[in-house]
Amino acid sequence: MYRRDMLANLRGALHVATAGNYFLGVKLVRGAYMEKERRARSGAHGYADPIHPTKAATDNDFNEALSFLRR
Secondary structure: OOEOOHHHHHHHHHHHHHHOOOOOOOOOOOOOOOOHHHHHHHHHHOOOOOEOOOHHHHHHHHHHHHHHHHO
């Protein structure tokens, strides 16, 4: 859940699974928190930083994903 797009990805995957009438297997992990590496890599390759700006933001998406999956 350290990437900014993972919560939307999770919601989309569950929607597709539900529409396709199959169960979705998910292993929910917080993931790594990278500070210097993320800026250097995204800057060098010319794309927006995909990593949450803080650990608190990562934790927030993890908790939101957990709540979403419990529904």
